[in-house]
Amino acid sequence: MNTTTNSPLSIGFQLHQSGQLAQAEQHYQRALALNPHSADALHLLGLLEHQLGNHDSAVQHLLQATTIEPENPLFHGSLALVYRELGQLENAAAGYRAVLRICPDDDESHYNLGVVLSKLGRLDEAVTSFQAAINCRPDFAPAHYNLGVVLEQLGRTGEAVSALNRSLQLEPDFAAYNNLGTILKNNKEYTQAITCYRRALALKPNAATTHFNLGAVYLEQEKFGDAAAAFWQAVQLDPNRPLWRLKLNQLCPSVMGSAAEIDGWRAQFEKMLDSSRPGSINLAEWLPDVIPSGVFAPFQLPYHGKNDRPLKEKYAALFAVPEAGVTPRAPRTTPYRVAFLVTRNHEGIFLSLMRGLVNHFPDAEFDVSVVCAAGGVTRLQSLIKNERVNFVPLPNDLGRAVKIIAAAQFDLIYYWEVGSDAMNYFLPFFRLAPVQVTSWGLSITTGIPQMDYFISSELLETEDADAHYSEQLVRFKTLPTWFYRPPLPHPLKPRGQFGLPETAHIYLCVQNLLKFHPDFDPLLAQILRRDPQGVLVLLESTVPQITWALRERFKNTLPDVLRRIRFVPQMDFLDYINLIAVSDVMLDTIHYGGGNTAHEALALGTPIVTLPSEFLRGRLTLGRFKKIGVLDTVAAGPAEYVDIAVRLGTDVNWRTQIRAKIRAANAVLYRDTEAVYEFKQFFRHAIEQ
Template sequence: MTDKFKQAQCLHKAGRFAEAQDLYVQVVNDNPYDAEALYLLGTLLAQGGRFNKAEVFLRRAVQESPRNSVYHCNLGVTLQNLSQLDRAKGCFQRALKLDRENVDAYYNLAKLYKQLNHIDEALLAYEQAVSLDPNRFDALINMANILVDQGRLRDAITCFDRAAKVNPSSDRPLINLGNTYRRMGLAEKAINAYDAALRVRHNDGLRIKQALTLPTVYQSLDHIDYCRTSLKTQVGELLKDELNIGDPSLETSTTNFFLAYQNRNNRDLQQSIAQLHLLSCPTLSWTAPHCEGQPVRNPGKVRVGFLSTYFRRHSIGRMMIGFITQLPKDEFEIVVITTRGKGDLISRAIEAAADDLLYLPQSFFDAQKTIGELKLDLLFFADIGMDVRTYFLAFARMAPVQCVTWGHPDTTGIPNVDYFVSGEQIEPQDGVEHYSEKLYQLPAPPTYYPFPEIPDGLKVRADFAISQTRTFYLCPQSAVKFHPDIDQLFAGVLRNDDDADIYVVEGAVGHWTEQLRERWRVTIPDVAARIFVLPRQTPEDFLALQSAADVILDTPHFSGGNTSYEAFAMAKPIVTLDSAFMRGRVTSGLYRLMEITELTASSLEEYVAIAVRLGKERDYNLALSRRIGERRDILYGRQDVVDGFAEFAHSVAHKAGAK
């Protein structure tokens, strides 16, 4: 090894890349076949992002030393950065043939497989890397993230725990650990993990996220009250601090989604949380140039933008497709704002109806400005509270008029959201008191819901291993809707109908259902064994389950929406409870449209009585099913709702332009 080569290596290690490169070039010129010099020159160029040049020297190094596993591996990394993925994979595989203990090769092959969406192969390669080097921090983190995506949350927690022990000076595994516990609905454990992360590094975004962390399943009404009191206290304390957040969509990365399931008026609390976000990141309230001063309305058609990341085969897509496709094109210029996806019938129909289509940029603040550049008269959020970016985008003034509807049926508390568009049949008399926005009520629930297509040859009970001889009560709602009050409803039904069972469907996260089962073993131990959990279903099998049920049980305080429209299309009776807030009055509102009163209870006791009568009296059940079948058409394809929205849009757009 020459002195010049040694000096180049020292400069390289010291980060003096330009000087090191000059010396490496001299060494290579002196000896064009020096594999190590070629390799180090190529590595240095790759470190500087000059991958095309790096490839040249790394290939020469491999040619001079074809049995060097490390050289093949680093060539693979360079090719991966050049998006030559098949060639990169070949390099990693050759590196492993030469050295089965090359941890870097396993690690980089795993990253490549993940990029190719070969998830099982990626996980196996990470496992092999970690088995060779149990302290490989980045492999543990990446492996845990894959396990989270696969729903293997307990295994992910084990990996994040290991990563935290390997590198206690990093808050990354602790934040991810908290996020995983949060996804499982284990709020207390999530908060403790966030505490540990905050002891490692100050993080204002994480402080807010910690304060907003709520359980998915509440154990009792007292538990709800305790969580709300704690949330109010923490938000109040944070409002006193001087917080500084650059991009809340990344640093806080949460909405107030679970507040809606507590059966409380959230207006004041939502406003306090919105104030906290605005104080910690004032740029959230950015105003588009065309909205400054006196807004000028576009001449001619009203330019209305519809925004959601769920314009696809999703309840939001189903609820919104008619609004977007049925608006009169001679009066409205329709702009659809969404994210790029694989595409299905609903997303394609919505996008085809658009005069302009915007796929949201990845950068949050770019998204703000890009929407502002559309120069909309009205921006309509199909949902606020489900998607993090959508939630924080609503803080900006991107159109003179901004409104939201029932996609996530709770007030936002956000100052720049002007209207909440709802329906007369689903709002209580004091509904205006529940919203920070101005409440606008259409003549029916705010959807042009097409009559659902019910496939032929649906599965029957036997296909789900459900008894043919026992009464089949089905509660098809998401686990997050199972308020503690439902326990006594289930118990009342089962105690009064000995020949019956209740079936529910597993939650989006299996751990939520586990927590429900644990709660039932405590609150209703005598009948808990007669509540059965079915696995997640395909959309077609979900319809089949509803079709096969004797009685469908609605969740109190947060009723079915899409599921109720589907069940009524099959003329299935649903037992529901008229609740205090719109989100608990959708099914009962649909009954009001059909002028059917017998299946809406005004108390928990009446709910049980209605359900048991439906279950035990076959003729009564059939009579109500026939009546639903005769009257259900009024629920679907309601042009008066679209016309009502058009009138609303014209009115508010003209008022904004006339200010």
């Protein structure tokens, strides 16, 4: 700005700097009266108008300044700043690009462009901008920090950790420690996550969010005392966070000591729900809190062996629903727009049970998309090869995810799971398609009024099963999956490779340890007591505290056979299949049995003993057996379950016969084209209805 010290522009600038805005505006107007084309006066007046809240006038003055001096980077930068603060992000990005056209090495503009692009959800472009800022200024700590945040959203976790660590080396910072802690927590690096959160709290001891995040780490480790203390501290520091209080009130151990303990917890949980006002949590108001809080209906409910519909409906009723996300559409015509939605860290089981279906689904009648976390796209694309399938990446932000899905205007959304994380639990509340469907990804009703249908099978459900669902129950004739037969390692590793005796009778139960209901313990005890050569083999949990809790319960419920229970470490898929192949018997857990594992075991001919319950989750293995027409190892009650298991373990001839029978019949479980046909038929009907 070139002007004399006594000019109106100079005086206005001095007044502006001292906060005397009204007087400054008068002098800027005088300067423009003297020279209507003074770019400097227009620029400063535009900034002042923005400060005063006169945003339209501010933009007009700044645009005039850039028109008069199009090569002045300061003017373009100021215009971009105003656009950014007004939420006009596309215009802000254009402004920062104008600066960079003139000054390509301006690190601040690269950085600011990255911030804007990340808010727009254009994460790959944001990465490029932050990296450009770092190239211009290697010690630019905020650029390293924001690069780490965006890389984490893209699922590039290792690079994100490196970027955040570099940011902290340059400038110890509360936000960087807090975000690095969250990434490490999501990566199950709990010790390092706790260290980061504690360092963040050393910088800001009253940071309620960090206390809450620390509690979430303890909760994932099943350290309930520590988790409750941290959540309580967070609530005390910020009592107006209803999702946090809800999280504190629904802490539930994954392994309980007895059925009575389960009943007591459920009674207390229901009491809490009954004392809460329906609609007391407005989702629109607390949208930014939903994903960070990790709140959703307790994941442990279906493992309790009870009818969960009343609790799930009461839980869903806590939330006030915003206006529907579906925009009015013209009459539906083909191709129908269908989405299969799977959220972060759930891609593996989705691919096991659904990739064949998705690969064979698109045709002239259906335009198919897979809606997934941004970081999951590469993994899903590696096995979903049909080029007609579109992929819609979602940020780890519920509000932005809702907008992206609503803008796609799907006719029907199939939610792979509803209730395994906060994202997939709350998305259906927003009614993001005219038809919303779920199925056996989580084999339990959602309780959510906006969920229309639950797809199951005649092979899985009892006659009166409709009462178990808040959704309309749809019974396919076949199982709702296209499953690929798993490969069998060759040659097989012997039992000794897994630390198991070659001559023992191996009773294998590879289910998640959450499925070990206390009612199952007496059956396991009887099997081992009746077969002195029997060894029960279980897979350790990925959470050591869960394995410890089950071991402790076993000390009380089956102490005399405890030495013949072996916990083996988690293993890769081929070793897991190998272990199933060299075992004598597979034991299905009661109340919540195996689904994916049943498909895998039956492919090998390994006999499974199952005791069906009244609910879908306790009939998953039965459905497979019905499909292949082999019911020899389906028990009618606990005593028969033990009889069948012991006979399979001790009678080699009968076990060999059952293996042969399963192998002769199991082909119908794999690559089931009938499932594709039934899905298409139902989707068509539901959309057109």
